[in-house]
Amino acid sequence: MRNFTVLLQKEWREHVRNYRILWLPLVFLLLGMMDPLTYYFMDDLLQAVGNLPEGMQITIPKVSAVDMIVATAGQLLSIGTIVFIALYCGSISGERKNGTATLLYVRPVHGGVIFMSKWVMAAFMGALTTFCAIAASGYYAEIFYGQLPIVRVALFVGIYFVFLLAVITFTLMLSAWTTTAIAAATSIVVIIVGMMLDSIIGTYWVYSPFKLSAYGLQYVESGIVPEQLMMTMLVTGAFIVVSGLLGIVLTQLNKRQTNV
Amino acid sequence: MLQVEQLTKRFGKKAVVSDVTFELVPNTITALIGPNGAGKTTTLSMLAGLLTPTSGIIRLDNPRPVQQQVGFLPQYPKFFEWMTAFEYVNMMGKLSGLSTVDALQRANDVLRFVGLYDERTQRISGFSGGMKQRLGIAQAILHRPKLLLLDEPVSALDPIGRSDMMKLLRELAETTTILYSTHILHDAESMTEYVLFMKDGCLVEQGHIDEVQQKYDAPHIAITFVQETDALQFASQSELHVSVSERVVTVEVHNNKPTMQHIMSRLAASPFQVEQVAYAKMTLEQMFMKVVGEDA
Numbered sequence: 001m002r003n004f005t006v007l008l009q010k011e012w013r014e015h016v017r018n019y020r021i022l023w024l025p026l027v028f029l030l031l032g033m034m035d036p037l038t039y040y041f042m043d044d045l046l047q048a049v050g051n052l053p054e055g056m057q058i059t060i061p062k063v064s065a066v067d068m069i070v071a072t073a074g075q076l077l078s079i080g081t082i083v084f085i086a087l088y089c090g091s092i093s094g095e096r097k098n099g100t101a102t103l104l105y106v107r108p109v110h111g112g113v114i115f116m117s118k119w120v121m122a123a124f125m126g127a128l129t130t131f132c133a134i135a136a137s138g139y140y141a142e143i144f145y146g147q148l149p150i151v152r153v154a155l156f157v158g159i160y161f162v163f164l165l166a167v168i169t170f171t172l173m174l175s176a177w178t179t180t181a182i183a184a185a186t187s188i189v190v191i192i193v194g195m196m197l198d199s200i201i202g203t204y205w206v207y208s209p210f211k212l213s214a215y216g217l218q219y220v221e222s223g224i225v226p227e228q229l230m231m232t233m234l235v236t237g238a239f240i241v242v243s244g245l246l247g248i249v250l251t252q253l254n255k256r257q258t259n260v
Numbered sequence: 261m262l263q264v265e266q267l268t269k270r271f272g273k274k275a276v277v278s279d280v281t282f283e284l285v286p287n288t289i290t291a292l293i294g295p296n297g298a299g300k301t302t303t304l305s306m307l308a309g310l311l312t313p314t315s316g317i318i319r320l321d322n323p324r325p326v327q328q329q330v331g332f333l334p335q336y337p338k339f340f341e342w343m344t345a346f347e348y349v350n351m352m353g354k355l356s357g358l359s360t361v362d363a364l365q366r367a368n369d370v371l372r373f374v375g376l377y378d379e380r381t382q383r384i385s386g387f388s389g390g391m392k393q394r395l396g397i398a399q400a401i402l403h404r405p406k407l408l409l410l411d412e413p414v415s416a417l418d419p420i421g422r423s424d425m426m427k428l429l430r431e432l433a434e435t436t437t438i439l440y441s442t443h444i445l446h447d448a449e450s451m452t453e454y455v456l457f458m459k460d461g462c463l464v465e466q467g468h469i470d471e472v473q474q475k476y477d478a479p480h481i482a483i484t485f486v487q488e489t490d491a492l493q494f495a496s497q498s499e500l501h502v503s504v505s506e507r508v509v510t511v512e513v514h515n516n517k518p519t520m521q522h523i524m525s526r527l528a529a530s531p532f533q534v535e536q537v538a539y540a541k542m543t544l545e546q547m548f549m550k551v552v553g554e555d556a
Binding site for chain 1: 309312328335337352354
């Protein structure tokens, strides 16, 4: 437990020293602000930069505050996911490759502790950035489009966070398993292509971690809890636990691959 | 202290270390000497617990886990450069199992010992190569290990850094057993008591440096000339067993022949300017060439 605290402190310090603790929430803050702002000012924007012919008529559909949250959620699912994969795919394999892990591994530190310290820090960043994005989006949505159903949005944040946890755990597990490049490529292919496939031919099954994001969106749009949501949560939870355990075992096993 | 029996490491079919057996004497410095690719780093990695041997036994006197008894310094130690020296050493102390108070105290002590105390609040990213090597020593001795494993601790340093490092090691050897690998034989000679010669993964010679020296040392006479060309010329004219290295001609002596008088009279008759003529001990380098070159 003490080793875990010491290593978590190390992770925290690294995030502070390379300013990740600052710029990552800022990026997500901007990501969240983007949709409500561009929607609201679409008319002005088009007139200012659009170079539209005289007499052109554009009808912008009426949107609600919840639609803004849905739009931001879409951003989180695509850009947000990729950002997290890119940032954390090297966190274990990178230290092995550049040799900084060697002096950790000659000490009585179990791989599980190393994996968990990275996982907790990444999960914390996930929670922080998700909150920033949704808060920024929600703030402008409320100003421009009126009252938001707070509970519904909060529940959605919870659902999305579980999905992000699955992404983070899977990415870290791959980082423990392979080299940085392979981990990045595999994560992106599996998660992004998986999400696409799931939306194209996903009608044949109802439970998968990918479906979780779809159900989350469905819920925040309609306010009705999809009946498969609970089960999908459980499936995703199991996926996280399995990936995590695998990650712990692989971190310990691959200690010998560190560059001496 | 440490016993190693028939230690073997194979990567696939290739045996990088094979059948290595040796023992370390407590509180001495032992040099692990061998050309590049001889298996020195692999041997040290196994002793440090980073690699699992394919077969063989590594036995320490004390039954505690290896990691608590051994301090390890890799050839190119890599640190978390965004940390300060103190933060790094303090963290590593805690991870080595020291109590919070002890870790704090030890961090300050070892940084003072290696001469980085004044730089303790600076980021490691700004450190020079020599400072990093000293920080490497600091993290290796942190938990008061009985055995210190150092991979090429002086090879990357300039002459000043090297002599600093050797001073540190000599001080440490009073309470610690040190095994270090090197290919800079000149430095090794001045501080080593025991030597292990490695070649192609095998130990080809081991023992106290004086014993090994005696075993391989054919007595010889070294003649230092003022001019390198003179040395070459003298060597080429001579019918004796000689070898030349820059301005020095080494003459092997077998059954007391040639005698010193013989050499002196030869030199007196020659036009060459001589700086020094002396009976000489074999240097570690010559010994190494002889041991390693034997079956080459």
